[in-house]
Amino acid sequence: VSVTYPSGFLAAGVTxxxxxxxxxxLGLLVGDPGTVVAGVFTTxxxxxxxxxxxxxxxxxxAPRAVVVNSGQANAATGARGDADAETTTASAATALGLDxxxxxxxxxxxxxxxxxxxxxxxxxPALVDALSPEGGEDFARAIMTTDTVDKRATAESDGIRVGGxxxxxxxxxxxxxxxxxxxxxxxxxxxxxxxxxAAEQLKPRFNSLTVDASTSTNDTVLLFASxxxxxxxxxxxxxxxxxxxxxxxxxxxxxxxxxxxxxEGANHVLIVEVxxxxxxxDARTIAKAIADSPLVKTAxxxxxxxxxxxxxxxxxxxxxxxxxxxxxxxxxxxxxxxxVIPPEYFETDALIEKARAQMQVxxxxxxxxxxxxxxxxxxxxxxLSYEYVRINGEYTT
Amino acid sequence: VSVTYPSGFLAAGVTxxxxxxxxxxLGLLVGDPGTVVAGVFTTxxxxxxxxxxxxxxxxxxAPRAVVVNSGQANAATGARGDADAETTTASAATALGLDxxxxxxxxxxxxxxxxxxxxxxxxxPALVDALSPEGGEDFARAIMTTDTVDKRATAESDGIRVGGxxxxxxxxxxxxxxxxxxxxxxxxxxxxxxxxxAAEQLKPRFNSLTVDASTSTNDTVLLFASxxxxxxxxxxxxxxxxxxxxxxxxxxxxxxxxxxxxxEGANHVLIVEVxxxxxxxDARTIAKAIADSPLVKTAxxxxxxxxxxxxxxxxxxxxxxxxxxxxxxxxxxxxxxxxVIPPEYFETDALIEKARAQMQVxxxxxxxxxxxxxxxxxxxxxxLSYEYVRINGEYTT
Numbered sequence: 001v002s003v004t005y006p007s008g009f010l011a012a013g014v015t016x017x018x019x020x021x022x023x024x025x026l027g028l029l030v031g032d033p034g035t036v037v038a039g040v041f042t043t044x045x046x047x048x049x050x051x052x053x054x055x056x057x058x059x060x061x062a063p064r065a066v067v068v069n070s071g072q073a074n075a076a077t078g079a080r081g082d083a084d085a086e087t088t089t090a091s092a093a094t095a096l097g098l099d100x101x102x103x104x105x106x107x108x109x110x111x112x113x114x115x116x117x118x119x120x121x122x123x124x125p126a127l128v129d130a131l132s133p134e135g136g137e138d139f140a141r142a143i144m145t146t147d148t149v150d151k152r153a154t155a156e157s158d159g160i161r162v163g164g165x166x167x168x169x170x171x172x173x174x175x176x177x178x179x180x181x182x183x184x185x186x187x188x189x190x191x192x193x194x195x196x197x198a199a200e201q202l203k204p205r206f207n208s209l210t211v212d213a214s215t216s217t218n219d220t221v222l223l224f225a226s227x228x229x230x231x232x233x234x235x236x237x238x239x240x241x242x243x244x245x246x247x248x249x250x251x252x253x254x255x256x257x258x259x260x261x262x263x264e265g266a267n268h269v270l271i272v273e274v275x276x277x278x279x280x281x282d283a284r285t286i287a288k289a290i291a292d293s294p295l296v297k298t299a300x301x302x303x304x305x306x307x308x309x310x311x312x313x314x315x316x317x318x319x320x321x322x323x324x325x326x327x328x329x330x331x332x333x334x335x336x337x338x339x340v341i342p343p344e345y346f347e348t349d350a351l352i353e354k355a356r357a358q359m360q361v362x363x364x365x366x367x368x369x370x371x372x373x374x375x376x377x378x379x380x381x382x383x384l385s386y387e388y389v390r391i392n393g394e395y396t397t
Numbered sequence: 398v399s400v401t402y403p404s405g406f407l408a409a410g411v412t413x414x415x416x417x418x419x420x421x422x423l424g425l426l427v428g429d430p431g432t433v434v435a436g437v438f439t440t441x442x443x444x445x446x447x448x449x450x451x452x453x454x455x456x457x458x459a460p461r462a463v464v465v466n467s468g469q470a471n472a473a474t475g476a477r478g479d480a481d482a483e484t485t486t487a488s489a490a491t492a493l494g495l496d497x498x499x500x501x502x503x504x505x506x507x508x509x510x511x512x513x514x515x516x517x518x519x520x521x522p523a524l525v526d527a528l529s530p531e532g533g534e535d536f537a538r539a540i541m542t543t544d545t546v547d548k549r550a551t552a553e554s555d556g557i558r559v560g561g562x563x564x565x566x567x568x569x570x571x572x573x574x575x576x577x578x579x580x581x582x583x584x585x586x587x588x589x590x591x592x593x594x595a596a597e598q599l600k601p602r603f604n605s606l607t608v609d610a611s612t613s614t615n616d617t618v619l620l621f622a623s624x625x626x627x628x629x630x631x632x633x634x635x636x637x638x639x640x641x642x643x644x645x646x647x648x649x650x651x652x653x654x655x656x657x658x659x660x661e662g663a664n665h666v667l668i669v670e671v672x673x674x675x676x677x678x679d680a681r682t683i684a685k686a687i688a689d690s691p692l693v694k695t696a697x698x699x700x701x702x703x704x705x706x707x708x709x710x711x712x713x714x715x716x717x718x719x720x721x722x723x724x725x726x727x728x729x730x731x732x733x734x735x736x737v738i739p740p741e742y743f744e745t746d747a748l749i750e751k752a753r754a755q756m757q758v759x760x761x762x763x764x765x766x767x768x769x770x771x772x773x774x775x776x777x778x779x780x781l782s783y784e785y786v787r788i789n790g791e792y793t794t
Contacts, residue, residue, distance in 0.1 A: 046712030046720045046736065076708050078721070078737035111705025112738030170692070212691040215713035217705075294609040294691070294781075295567070298789035308508025308614075311473050315443030316612035323443045324475075339443065340475035341509030384691075384790070386783050392695035393781070 002152035004136035005163030006186035008032040008228025011135035013142025016123035018071025018109065018116055026120070027068040027142035028127050029182060030096065035064035035226045036191045037104070038198035040206070042219035048075035049085040050105040051218060057104060061191055066104040066182070066222060067092040068143050070167075072115050073178065074107040075217035084115040095124045106220050108145055108167065108178040140165035143180055146391070148262055153254035155247035158240060160187045160229050162247040166255040168219075170211045170264040170392065178218035179259065181206060183251055187234045187244050188227030196236065198223040201248045205256050208284075210381045211263040212388075213292040223248070260380050261362070265387030268300050269363040274314075275376040276369040282319045283370075283377035289317035290366060291381030300364055300383035305355035307335035307345070314368055327369040331358030399549035401533035402560030403583035405429040405625025408532035410539025413520035415468025415506065415513055423517070424465040424539035425524050426579060427493060432461035432623045433588045434501070435595035437603070439616035445472035446482040447502040448615060454501060458588055463501040463579070463619060464489040465540050467564075469512050470575065471504040472614035481512040492521045503617050505542055505564065505575040537562035540577055543788070545659055550651035552644035555637060557584045557626045559644040563652040565616075567608045567661040567789065575615035576656065578603060580648055584631045584641050585624030593633065595620040598645040602653050605681075607778045608660040609785070610689040620645070657777050658759070662784030665697050666760040671711075672773040673766040679716040680767075680774035686714035687763060688778030697761055697780035702752035704732035704742070711765055724766040728755030 004011050009031055016026040031037070039058045041051050057063050067088060074081045089103040096103075107115070130138065140150040144167050151166040168179030183202065202221050227233070234240045260269040272291045277283035290296055293313035299306040310328050314321075328336035333355045335341060345351050358364070364383075401408050406428055413423040428434070436455045438448050454460050464485060471478045486500040493500075504512070527535070537547040541564050548563040565576030580599065599618050624630070631637045657666040669688045674680035687693055690710035696703040707725050711718075725733035730752045732738060742748050755761070761780075 044709065044712040045718065046708045046723065073705075076705060076733060076736060076738045077740075078735065080737075080740075110743070111708065112733075112740075113743040114740055214690060214692055214709060217709055217712065293611060294785075295611055295789055298786055301786065302790035304790075308470075308473060309611075311443045311508065312441065312611060312614055315441040315614065321442065326443065336473060336509075338475065339473060340477075341473045343474075343477075343509075343511055346507070346510040384786060386786050388691075389695055389698065389781060389783050389786055392692055393699035393701075393783075 001154065001163060002136035002140045002165035003029055003163050003182050003184045004133050005154040006161035006184050006226060008035065008186050008226025009184050010131040010133055011139035012127050012130035012132065013138035014123055014127045014130055017119045018069055024138065024142040025070045026123050026127055027139040028092065028131060029139055030065040030131060031224050031226045032228055035224055036189065036194050037063045038195040038223045040198055040203045040221040042215055042217060044215045044217050046076060046217050048073055048107060048218040049077060049081035050074055050107045051220060052082065053085045053089065054104040054220065057101060060101060062101040063104045064102050065096065065098060066106060068106045068180065070143055070145050071109040072107060072113045073109045073111045073218050074115050076112045077114055080114060084117060087117060088115060088120055091121060091124055095128045104222065106180050108143065108180055108218055111217060136163060136165065143167045151255050151258035153251040155250040157243040157247045160185060160231050160244060160247065162251045164251040164255050166259055168259050169262055178216040179206065181221040181255060183248060184224040185244065186226050186229035187231060189225040189234050193236055194223060194225050197245060197248055201245055202252045205252045208379050209256055209259060210288055210291050210379060256380060260382055263382040264391045265385040266382035267385060268383045270300055270366060270381040270383065271363055272366045272379045272381065273376065274368045274370060276371040276373050277375040278373040280375045280377060283375045285319045286314050286317045286368065286370060287377045287379035289313050290368065291379040294384055297381065297384035300359065301385045303356060303359045305330050305335060305352065305359060307341050310366060310368065311336055314370065321370040325371050329367040330355050331365050333358055398551060398560060399533035399537045399562035400426055400560050400579050400581045401530050402551040403558035403581050403623060405432065405583050405623025406581050407528040407530055408536035409524050409527035409529065410535035411520055411524045411527055414516045415466055421535065421539040422467045423520050423524055424536040425489065425528060426536055427462040427528060428621050428623045429625055432621055433586065433591050434460045435592040435620045437595055437600045437618040439612055439614060441612045441614050443473060443614050445470055445504060445615040446474060446478035447471055447504045448617060449479065450482045450486065451501040451503065451617065454498060457498060459498040460501045461499050462493065462495060463503060465503045465577065467540055467542050468506040469504060469510045470506045470508045470615050471512050473509045474511055477511060481514060484514060485512060485517060488518060488521055492525045501619065503577050505540065505577055505615055508614060533560060533562065540564045548652050548655035550648040552647040554640040554644045557582060557628050557641055557644065559648045561648040561652050563656055565656050566659055575613040576603065578618040578652060580645060581621040582641065583623050583626035584628060586622040586631050590633055591620060591622050594642060594645055598642055599649045602649045605776050606653055606656060607685055607688050607776060653777060657779055660779040661788045662782040663779035664782060665780045667697055667763060667778040667780065668760055669763045669776045669778065670773065671765045671767060673768040673770050674772040675770040677772045677774060680772045682716045683711050683714045683765065683767060684774045684776035686710050687765065688776040691781055694778065694781035697756065698782045700753060700756045702727050702732060702749065702756060704738050707763060707765065708733060711767065718767040722768050726764040727752050728762050730755055
């Protein structure tokens, strides 16, 4: 059910023909009047036209609906791309009887290829006809590119529901840009509070995900609140805020792990926890350096614990720490203490075999302690396999 | 001939038994009395014991010889590693009749595994016996780990010779750490001038190389000057300085391209030139981001021009520029102008086919213009292939 699990939302997904596969490729999500939306967007300078349009409209506060196409990313398309995004949202708004200012757009697909406007216009009536409070699943499928499964999650607490869906398998997959995440709730939340909820519960989570160290041109996370639950407005500092934050976090965490598990060619999710850093940003940088290391990623693919590669990646992260205080664990097996790999790692098979067993799991846990600081962070990645190279290398435009 | 091409150097390489393969794994390079040495070392915080020892001894100015082992990197070995490096250089110095202060050490191989001191002691007499002015080739072979060929280069100008050799195929290959580069000249050069020559002609060159974005724990570049040519001392500002710099640059450039061509699993060298930046560091960061992008690297493997991936990598590099002024070429084919990929790229086959032809060459040239600034930089990388994943993934400790 995904985004239509909370009250106050209609969704739909249809095939417009943007993708050669003939699979659904046009989605629409509409909140009841009064719905507020918060957004988090890619930091890539080469941002797509729909990212620029959505960012600008969110700043004005009116949006309550989003039209999403897969197939073309509408990135690196210049002035024509901006005009096409305007046209698309105007057409969708008209079909719904909304103002264009109420409509956001997300696009995912080939970078550089212009939107197919005639196909869009032809498909809009059927899309609007299909809108339904049970349309969340169709919507989740319409936003997929090379995803092998759709990603959906729900949570409920104190009569308030949260639902969401996401897509994304590489930051660019063959060259299909993007992670897109849509989360909805029927809580009543004021716009600035909703933005805070997105910034606190969703942004750090999805920023911790790295499939191939490649921030896409189209990454977008949108959080919608309809207020349709009938529960009193939720404001920071209250117990209901804590509960709502937990629900949003639960949906975000579930979608995050579904994205990591479906990453291109991935057989294992890598969960890298860094602790003992002096600053949060330091911990984040080290965690991401380890999760992005091609050598750690291929070691995960091969099932080889290889602590030297983890030490190498941490030391080269560009963050200051004392290498003589570096401790490393894979699962619950310690493989470096005070910057030293125990010599018995090379002398007996027992320690290697224990560590190797920790690699034979869907989610490989790497924990690194870099000192006695209070800061910690987590990065989520995946292994680097033949299949990743095949998907991204054998593909030709 | 490599490092013994200039006068005033003896070298040797023998098999001590550090490597299971039984291939040569212990090398020695000795300059005549009066030889000065300059060094450039890894910036990885987790530096190896021989890096710490060599850096400290170079600062005191006495060294004129280096003992190099492959098989064990002597990194992440703690206090024992430091003691082992002291012992190794003391033993080698004694065998040569030198002070320990005159001896440097480089190590490359498995991270964490301690040096095999008994094998070293047993091999030292034969190593010293083998020293010869024709020993450069044996030395170049003894420093190899998973290199498929040894890398050697020479240059001569105005009676002054420059020679060099290098090893390194991944920054860590399976987990064999390191790029090592040794360059010699028979010019007479004062120590600070030699350091300047290394900093200007060798450091930026080898820093531009990226096989897998993984700065090793053991990377070292050493430049030796024996003065044995008999030519007058070479000092900055003179014509002979320019000529010597050109020779050092030529040897460095040749070794650099040999390293890139022999990178793990590589079928293509990527030469990424970035121009029009506001600052050199900006140009460097963008060039390296493109050369490190797994998506650009797999596109190079697959022979797919894929300009969207180059735009994506440039935009996400973390450096400020105007995306509307981004121009991209592959070879001499322009694939983005003013941040826009020409729509005809998606509409006809002609442009794609022209660009694809530019990918079917040993060295793929990617050129990116990010503005009208004066700064430019170059990064050298390679494609990401099944073979890279096999080498680094199928390997188990």
